[in-house]
Amino acid sequence: MIFFASILFLVHVYAAPQEQGADIFDAEDTCLAKYPSLTREFMENLKLTRVLPENPTDDFKCFLFCVGKTLSAINHSGEYHFDTLKELTVAVTGGDATHDDAHAMVSKCIVADHENNCEKAWKYVQCKVEELQPYKFSKGFCPSCSKKK
Secondary structure, eight states: HHHHHHHHHHHHHHHOOOTTTTHHHHHHHHTTTTTTTHHHHHHHHHHHOOOSSSSOHHHHHHHHHHHHHHTTTBBBBBOOOOHHHHHHHHTTTTTTTTTTHHHHHHHOOOOOOSSSSHHHHHHHHHHHHHHHSSSSSOTTTTTTGGGGG
């Protein structure tokens, strides 16, 4: 069983760059179903422009928390899973960001305790979008980004 789990982990970490991030895309779909005020088109536009809403709705903030929980990057109590956040950072960039880059970004963006987990997730993503500006997004995370000219 441990061997099988190790193989799955290696396949995930060393997947082709275009495939990396697909699990995040899938988690977004899961959470979009819970927040019908948000759409896939809205999410893809955010990824293309890398501009977050100035006044995000509570639904959007809670959607971000939902995605984090679905990916086991944050638990229901709002505790971060640092290593998972690092791996997701590498996946989002298709390996463009190194593990050292990811470590620095996650360290910078993890915010102090917030009583509201949705607000905590929002603050993390707000910082992360800024930190990810120099990096490309993987096709698995943002299929429409590869079509951007």
